[in-house]
Amino acid sequence: MRIISKWKLREFWDVYPDAKEPLLDWYNVTRKATWKNPSETRESFRHADPVGDCTVFNIKGNDYRLITVVKYRVQRVYTLHVLTHKEYDKEKWKDDCYC
Numbered sequence: 376m377r378i379i380s381k382w383k384l385r386e387f388w389d390v391y392p393d394a395k396e397p398l399l400d401w402y403n404v405t406r407k408a409t410w411k412n413p414s415e416t417r418e419s420f421r422h423a424d425p426v427g428d429c430t431v432f433n434i435k436g437n438d439y440r441l442i443t444v445v446k447y448r449v450q451r452v453y454t455l456h457v458l459t460h461k462e463y464d465k466e467k468w469k470d471d472c473y474c
Contacts, residue, residue: 376408377451387391387439387457397435411447427472429455442468 384402388395401420413430417422422433432441440463442456448467456468 376410376445378402378403378406379451379453381460383454383457384441391439391459394435394439394457396453397439398441401432401434401441405452409450410445413445416445427469427474429468430474442472444472 379395381402384398388398396419404419408416408419409418413423413425416430420432424431428444430443430445433439434441434457438460440456440458440460441454442458445451445452446453455471458468462468
């Protein structure tokens with residue numbers, strides 16, 4: 376999978392350094408993946424949840440959430456948001472997922 380874009384991950388871990396290792400783990404697993412559907416995504420990340428047009432990943436247990444759009448046909452993952460759990464609970468990100 377090609378990940379678009381890593382800078383959003385970096386921006387987040389600059390503010391929340393404890394997220395760096397888990398985000399890099401997600402990044403490294405994802406870029407080596409060749410997922411064809413959400414079921415295969417869940418084989419790599421059992422807490423990857425489809426929400427509208429997005430896939431939501433739990434990062435560092437349940438501390439952070441990574442909101443993405445996975446385009447299986449073209450093998451791309453677009454990072455939309457990396458959020459604290461408090462930001463996630465406000466549900467503003469759902470506008471980008473057409474929920």
